[in-house]
Amino acid sequence: xxxxxxxxxxxxxxxxxxxxxxTPVGKHGRAxxxxxxxxxxxxxxxxxxxxxxxxxxxxxxxxxxxGVDVPSMRLSPVSLPELDLFxxxxxxxxxxxxxxxxxxxxxxxxxxxxxxxxFHSIESEKWGVPAKGLKSKGFFKRHLRKIEKWSQGDARLYxxxxxxxxxxxxxxxxxxxxxxxxxxxxxxxxENIMVSDRxxxxxxxxxxxxxxxxxxxxxxxxxxxxxxxxxxxHSYLRDVEDPLLEExxxxxxxxxxxxxxxxxxVKDALWRLLEKxxxx
Numbered sequence: 087x088x089x090x091x092x093x094x095x096x097x098x099x100x101x102x103x104x105x106x107x108x109t110p111v112g113k114h115g116r117a118x119x120x121x122x123x124x125x126x127x128x129x130x131x132x133x134x135x136x137x138x139x140x141x142x143x144x145x146x147x148x149x150x151x152x153g154v155d156v157p158s159m160r161l162s163p164v165s166l167p168e169l170d171l172f173x174x175x176x177x178x179x180x181x182x183x184x185x186x187x188x189x190x191x192x193x194x195x196x197x198x199x200x201x202x203x204x205f206h207s208i209e210s211e212k213w214g215v216p217a218k219g220l221k222s223k224g225f226f227k228r229h230l231r232k233i234e235k236w237s238q239g240d241a242r243l244y245x246x247x248x249x250x251x252x253x254x255x256x257x258x259x260x261x262x263x264x265x266x267x268x269x270x271x272x273x274x275x276x277e278n279i280m281v282s283d284r285x286x287x288x289x290x291x292x293x294x295x296x297x298x299x300x301x302x303x304x305x306x307x308x309x310x311x312x313x314x315x316x317x318x319x320h321s322y323l324r325d326v327e328d329p330l331l332e333e334x335x336x337x338x339x340x341x342x343x344x345x346x347x348x349x350x351x352v353k354d355a356l357w358r359l360l361e362k363x364x365x366x
Contacts, residue, residue, distance in 0.1 A: 090116070092169055093132055100164075112277070116171075119178060127178035128160045131289075132171045138291050139163045139172040145293035146176070149269070152208050155201070155286040181282030185275070185312065192317055194281060195309075199321035201285035202305070206298035208269035225297065226260040229341060236344045243344070246360055253340070256333055263330060267295040274301045275308040299331070303338040307346055335365055 090110075097108060097120065107121040116132035133139045143163070149156045161175035184190070184198060230253065237244040247253065271278065272292025280286040306319040328334070336359065343356035355366035 092166065093118070093130075093171070093173070096164075096166060096173070097130060129157065129176050129178050129288075131174045131176065132166075132169075133174060133291055134171060136165075136172060139174055141294065142174055142291045145290040149205070149208075149287075149290070149293070152269075154205050154208070155284050156290060157286070157288060179280045179282075179286045179288065181280045181286070183277050184279040184281050185277045187276075187281065189313070190281075195315070195317040196321050198279060198281070198285055199318040201279075201287075202274070202301070202318070203322055203325070205271060205287065206268045206301065210267040210269070210295040224261070226257045226337060229300075229337060230254075230257050233341045233344050236341070240347070243347070243356075247340075247344075250360060252363055253337075256337060260330065260333060260337065268298040270294065270296045270298055270301045272296075272301070274305045276312060297334065297338070299334040300338050300341075303335065303342050307342050307352065310351070311346075311349065332365070336363065339365060 093116070094108060097118065098106065101120065101122060105123040109119045109121070111117045111119055111129070118130045119127060120130060121127050133142060143159060146156050146159055150158060157176040157179055159174070159176055163175075164173045165171075166173060187194070234244065234247060237247050270293065271287060271290070272294065273289060278287060278289045280288060302319065302322060306316060309315060309318055323331075340356070340359055343352050343359065346352045347356055358364045358366060
């Protein structure tokens with residue numbers, strides 16, 4: 087729960103205790119729903135650095151400008167130097183987290199896939215260069231280094247990843263080509279997607295431009311773990327035109343499988359991918 091008591095103390099000092107209801111949300115003890123005088127609501131979130139709150143606020147304004155449903159900011163951020171945290175005050179979004187839906191209908195999942203595709207459709211003109219003309223600048227090499235780091239706790243796995251020539255060959259191939267910088271969420275799973283009459287995205291602290299395939303793969307593993315379905319994955323891919331899509335999927339599935347290898351089905355899929363280069 088980290089600095090939860092001090093965060094709550096600040097909230098009560100700022101808004102007063104009378105008529106204030108504070109409800110913790112999430113699992114890290116750093117987010118709260120405030121209900122003021124029984125009606126007005128907002129969400130307070132704590133983030134760990136000035137860079138993170140600036141990114142969060144930038145993502146909120148930028149995505150809303152592009153027509154993506156995300157919370158608007160309600161008040162200016164506040165620094166809590168004694169906790170090395172910043173508080174963000176944002177709009178309360180009605181609805182339920184996707185993760186809380188017991189057995190969602192196919193049309194809901196299709197709707198979610200469309201919303202994610204819209205999120206990723208936003209492209210960057212980074213450093214004044216059109217997005218489609220940007221080189222990868224070591225992006226895929228860095229991801230491979232992350233995979234190697236994640237595998238270091240398992241000597242056999244680390245050895246297998248190091249000796250599989252197809253992995254390094256794949257990274258070299260991806261590094262040579264131009265790629266698109268698309269808007270990514272950075273932590274895409276069911277707790278960060280709100281479902282009502284619209285689909286909204288929350289927790290934008292890791293949002294920025296990068297490879298949307300990374301978002302997609304992480305969400306696919308979450309969906310399979312939660313419901314045993316792949317509706318969103320296949321719906322999303324239906325209209326994607328990318329000649330290197332399969333290669334990108336292999337690399338990012340490898341990373342996600344290594345991260346989640348405590349799950350039995352993930353462990354099986356990981357070894358199939360390593361030994362036969364088969365995507366699950």
